Amino acid sequence: MKITKTTQQDVVICSINGDIDINSSPGIRKTFAELTASQQKKIVINLQEVSYIDSSGLATLVEMLKKIKSYGGRLRLSNLADKVKGLFEITKLEKIFEIYETTKQAVAGF
Amino acid sequence: MNPVRNFINPAGNNISNGVNRPSTVQILSHLSEVNKFVQNILKLLHSSGINKSTSFEIRLCLKEALINAVKHGSRNKRNLPIRIDYSISDEMFKVSIQDSGSGFDYKHLPDPTVKKNLLKTKGRGIYLIRHLMDEVFFNKDGDRITMIKYLKEER
Numbered sequence: 001m002k003i004t005k006t007t008q009q010d011v012v013i014c015s016i017n018g019d020i021d022i023n024s025s026p027g028i029r030k031t032f033a034e035l036t037a038s039q040q041k042k043i044v045i046n047l048q049e050v051s052y053i054d055s056s057g058l059a060t061l062v063e064m065l066k067k068i069k070s071y072g073g074r075l076r077l078s079n080l081a082d083k084v085k086g087l088f089e090i091t092k093l094e095k096i097f098e099i100y101e102t103t104k105q106a107v108a109g110f
Numbered sequence: 111m112n113p114v115r116n117f118i119n120p121a122g123n124n125i126s127n128g129v130n131r132p133s134t135v136q137i138l139s140h141l142s143e144v145n146k147f148v149q150n151i152l153k154l155l156h157s158s159g160i161n162k163s164t165s166f167e168i169r170l171c172l173k174e175a176l177i178n179a180v181k182h183g184s185r186n187k188r189n190l191p192i193r194i195d196y197s198i199s200d201e202m203f204k205v206s207i208q209d210s211g212s213g214f215d216y217k218h219l220p221d222p223t224v225k226k227n228l229l230k231t232k233g234r235g236i237y238l239i240r241h242l243m244d245e246v247f248f249n250k251d252g253d254r255i256t257m258i259k260y261l262k263e264e265r
Contacts, residue, residue: 021173022141022173022177023141023145051166052166052169052170054170054173054174054177054235055174055234055235055238056177058234059231059232059234060231062228062229062230062231063231065229066229083163083166087238090237090238090241090242091222091223091234091237091238092222092223092228093228095228096228096229
């Protein structure tokens with residue numbers, strides 16, 4: 001799992017490459033702890049290169065959402081593969097996450 | 111409990127005998143053992159022509175159940191064994207996982223999709239398993255889960 005951070009205006013885009021699961025969750029938490037420590041308010045997570053998420057990975061994303069919301073920030077997700085999106089639908093997490101088809105759309109709407 | 115057949119340890123290094131006849135594997139309660147076993151099962155399923163969607167669902171559910179066994183059943187005590195009975199046929203993948211714990215109350219799990227639970231960071235594993243596998247059942251004590259995924263229509 002690898003995370004690449006880029007910035008467009010005042011939006012930080014984190015592109016994750018690899019699985020988001022119990023093995024990679026600690027590394028993801030560590031990377032995002034840096035962003036939340038500086039209270040970055042607009043964050044997009046690009047999931048284009050993520051083909052697998054487990055319940056631990058979903059929990060990690062929920063944890064980040066809560067943290068970012070706690071200081072008035074916003075988190076958006078983009079480019080979800082069909083099977084990954086399906087998990088958000090089954091668990092109803094689609095109700096609490098802002099999900100966009102593309103990263104461009106996610107950034108433009110901020 | 112059925113008698114142990116084809117006892118293999120650790121982590122199912124030679125699990126090809128799971129195809130078309132039931133096999134039993136015993137792994138230790140550690141993530142590395144879980145990962146290795148799941149990878150081996152997926153190799154077998156891929157060689158039998160399983161599609162990507164079903165592969166994703168079996169991978170997820172198998173790992174969720176095994177990680178539950180490690181974390182909650184064995185309470186991360188590495189030396190405690192987890193017994194896995196499985197079989198792969200043209201029609202189905204069937205697996206039973208028995209941990210060393212005292213079981214849990216599988217009949218009264220909170221629904222992770224209700225509003226008050228959506229922001230919780232636990233409680234989605236069994237829920238996902240129940241949605242993605244075709245049949246799921248527990249033994250009376252709740253220390254053994256059996257999951258079935260039908261394969262025939264997927265090919």
